[in-house]
Amino acid sequence: MIDTLLISSSAERAPRIAARLEASGMAFRLRTLHGTAKQLRVHAAAIRSADLLIVDDADLTPRDLSGVEEALSHTPHLHCMLVTPSPSTTLLMAAMRVGVRHVLSWPLDEAEFADALAHVSAKKHAGMRREGRVVSFTSCKGGSGTTLIAVNLAYALAAQRDKRVLLIDLNQQFADASLLVADKTPPATLADLCSQIDRLDAAFFEACVMHVHPNLDVLAGAGDPVKSGELRATHLERILTLVREQYDAVLIDVGQNINPLAIHSLDHSDSICMIVRQNVLYLHAGRRMLDIFRELGYAASKVKLIVNQYEKNARINLTTLEETFGAKIAHHLPRDEKQATEALNHGVPLVTAAKGGALAQGIVQLADLLWPPLPAGPRKSVFSRLLQGRPNAAPRLKTGH
Numbered sequence: 520m521i522d523t524l525l526i527s528s529s530a531e532r533a534p535r536i537a538a539r540l541e542a543s544g545m546a547f548r549l550r551t552l553h554g555t556a557k558q559l560r561v562h563a564a565a566i567r568s569a570d571l572l573i574v575d576d577a578d579l580t581p582r583d584l585s586g587v588e589e590a591l592s593h594t595p596h597l598h599c600m601l602v603t604p605s606p607s608t609t610l611l612m613a614a615m616r617v618g619v620r621h622v623l624s625w626p627l628d629e630a631e632f633a634d635a636l637a638h639v640s641a642k643k644h645a646g647m648r649r650e651g652r653v654v655s656f657t658s659c660k661g662g663s664g665t666t667l668i669a670v671n672l673a674y675a676l677a678a679q680r681d682k683r684v685l686l687i688d689l690n691q692q693f694a695d696a697s698l699l700v701a702d703k704t705p706p707a708t709l710a711d712l713c714s715q716i717d718r719l720d721a722a723f724f725e726a727c728v729m730h731v732h733p734n735l736d737v738l739a740g741a742g743d744p745v746k747s748g749e750l751r752a753t754h755l756e757r758i759l760t761l762v763r764e765q766y767d768a769v770l771i772d773v774g775q776n777i778n779p780l781a782i783h784s785l786d787h788s789d790s791i792c793m794i795v796r797q798n799v800l801y802l803h804a805g806r807r808m809l810d811i812f813r814e815l816g817y818a819a820s821k822v823k824l825i826v827n828q829y830e831k832n833a834r835i836n837l838t839t840l841e842e843t844f845g846a847k848i849a850h851h852l853p854r855d856e857k858q859a860t861e862a863l864n865h866g867v868p869l870v871t872a873a874k875g876g877a878l879a880q881g882i883v884q885l886a887d888l889l890w891p892p893l894p895a896g897p898r899k900s901v902f903s904r905l906l907q908g909r910p911n912a913a914p915r916l917k918t919g920h
Contacts, residue, residue: 521548521570521639522568523547524562524569525550525552527552527573527575527576528555528576528578529575532625533553536627545636556587557583559574563590567593570643571600572599574587574599574601577603578603579606581609581613584614585617587599587619591617591618598621598639600622601614602623602625605624606622616715616726618726619726620725621635621639640733641733651762651765652767652789652889653770653771653789654791655770655785656668656669657774657781657785657791658774659775659808660798660804663827664794664852666688668794668825669686670868671882672885673770675868675870675883677732678735682890683768684769684770685735685737685766685769686770686771686772687738687758687771688740689709689740689755689772689773690774705728705729706726709739709741710741714749721761721765756783773785777808777811789821795826797830797835797836802843806845809846823850824840824844825851825852826850826851826852828853829851829854850884852881852882855878
């Protein structure tokens with residue numbers, strides 16, 4: 520049940536927003552008050568008891584958001600949604616800074632409104648979680664498919680395993696992970712977030728990530744080598760400390776660079792997936808990267824070798840790779856260029872576009888390797904369940920007999 524408070528400046532729009540809520544299928548309790556964003560302080564008591572605050576204000580400006588910022592700072596569990604005609608870029612940025620995750624245009628788009636509600640519901644029911652596992656994806660050469668694997672693994676964990684997942688794009692050259700999952704501009708990048716690191720808290724982080732599924736958020740990469748050069752390991756450490764408490768799984772696309780920022784990511788990872796291919800160029804470079812990992816003190820069990828675009832009859836087979844690397848191959852993903860290219864061109868996850876394909880199934884198997892499913896308890900027969908009580912226990916009569 521989502522306790523929803525709608526504060527609307529229009530007696531005409533308020534019932535139409537309520538109808539959208541009703542059509543969403545979400546379990547909610549709605550209270551409606553008349554007012555504008557400037558008047559939120561008058562309704563402070565009602566706001567404190569809400570899970571979701573919807574502010575519908577046709578004349579909303581960035582200056583009017585001080586009341587929203589105050590409400591969010593005093594009510595940590597509160598989610599806020601702003602509704603206004605044609606929100607400007609300035610308003611969107613101001614809303615992000617105060618911690619607002621959803622700014623919707625009026626009239627409401629049905630799909631966009633439903634998606635925002637699903638996100639609020641997922642956050643509401645996420646509850647307290649154990650510390651999330653961090654897995655970094657790296658490679659010794661470009662073109663290994665690291666980003667494709669990280670993106671699709673993140674989506675598989677979120678959509679099929681019901682885990683709360685964050686994908687961080689740490690690739691300092693291209694930073695295109697967000698393009699593989701959604702055809703929209705991220706609200707902020709890693710560089711934007713780090714430039715205001717002193718403001719970092721759960722609400723500000725929530726406003727910076729791109730929401731692509733109720734269970735999956737993406738922190739887009741800088742996409743600019745100059746801005747990437749300004750990122751600091753201390754920034755990343757603060758971010759990882761925060762997100763471990765918010766997500767079940769944190770996936771980091773490191774790329775192929777081994778620099779202080781990448782090393783900090785690897786240091787704080789529970790597992791490192793090194794992506795290689797059956798190519799002579801990967802033999803020497805892959806062995807050197809594993810040597811670097813050993814010099815950094817990483818246990819052999821922490822590093823998992825993943826072969827991408829595996830071909831059974833390739834001249835460089837799995838045995839050759841293992842002998843050269845001095846380590847076992849943990850998993851291999853089959854070559855499926857057609858389906859991978861189609862998914863890339865459409866900007867959708869492969870595990871959605873070609874769910875039954877060999878590559879998609881291989882990614883699901885990788886998810887099971889890195890996050891093993893909880894073992895199911897032994898099934899008991901109907902007869903054994905009937906006899907589940909204490910042995911030799913005397914039968915008890917029903918009350919009144």
